[in-house]
Amino acid sequence: MTVELILAQADLTEFTVRPLGGGTYNSVFRVTSPEGDFVLKVAPSDQPGLTYERNLMRTEAMFCRLGHAVAPVPEVVHSDFSRALVNSDALLTTWLPGRPLFGRDDVDRPLVRRQLGQAVAALHEVTGPGFGYPQLGLHPTWTSAFVAMFDAVKADAQRFGVVLPCVPLNLSVFDEVERPALVHFDLWDGNVLTDTGLTGFVDGERAFWGDPVAEFVSLALFGSIESDRDFLTSYGFEFTDSARVRLAAYQAYLYSIMLVERVPRGSSDPAMESLITDALSRALDVLA
Structure with missing residues (x-):
């Protein structure tokens, strides 16, 4: 009934709906109607989560509205964050063609990575009003934002009884980041869609304003982006010692999140x- 109410509010009069797998937080549905094909996401109303997992649907709507103008990102068709109709946030976007890159051996992967490099570089040109997660309040500097983000994960770990290793942070390297770029932060192969080439990327609810280097963590999940020359050349990025230290810190941040979120x-x-x-340990070796 919830889905039907939302779609009726979006002015869809005839539709078929089927659940989509792969989501780890929201309920996700494929919607087919005479008006087109869409994706409907409905947020959990009472699911316990991490500190940053608040109003994620609103962040995804922001990401899509800004990202769609420069990259192959879904377009927002309808959103309802009032919680007046149903007790959840809801977001309806256009359906992107293609299938996830994860596990594929039938695509030209170097081509896809080059196309992805260009698309991500364009995304990172979008500049925000401050640093950090928009749903939690922005900071004037990336250093203060990232420290607050990591402190929140440490507090979550304590709340859920997860023991995390100490992560040493050299704060001076984060001071080098002066522009808040739009960072997706979940661009692993499961969120990259392909056909004969790149068709888009999805699931931007974990986006934040910050250091573009942070994007490279999920783009090479559990691995090293420096071995992906197709992506880096197309993106136009050359690593410095400082960037490597920052990347290791962002790896430690994401892998800490992944350990803590296992509990809820x-x-x-x-x-x-x-x-x-193991991936967290490798990141800590760089930071030591």
Whole structure:
């Protein structure tokens, strides 16, 4: 009933709806109607989560509205954050063609990575009004924003009984970041869509305003972006020692999140936990 109410509010009179798998936070549906094909996301109303997991749908709507102008990002068709009709935030966007890059061996991966480099570089040209997660309040500097982001994860770890290693941060390297770029921060292969080439990227609810280098973590999840010359050449990025230190800090941040979120999500896969902890250890070696 919830889905039907939302779609009626979006002025869709005839439609078929089917659940889409792959989401770890929102309920996601494929909507087919005479008006076109769409994706409907409905936020959980009472799911316990991490500190930054507040009003994520609103952040995704912001990401789509800004990103759609410069990159292959879904277009917002309808949103309802009033919670008057249903007790959740809802977002309806256009459907992008293609299938996730994850696990694919039937695509020209170097071509896709080059196209992705160009698209991500364009996305990072979008500049925000401050640093950090928009749903939590922005900071005047990237250093203060990132410290607050990491402190929140540490507090979440304590709340959920997760022991995290100490992560040393050299704050001076973050002071080098002077422009708040739009960062997706979840561009692993599962969120990159392809056909014969890149068709788009999705799931921008974890976006923030910050250092573009942070994007390189999920773009090479559990690996090293420096081995992806197709992407980096197309993007137009050359690493410095300072950028490598910042990247390691962002890796430590994301892998800390992934360890903590396992508790509220009820995940108990030991192989995945080992993968995360090994990647976190490699990042800590750079920061030591």
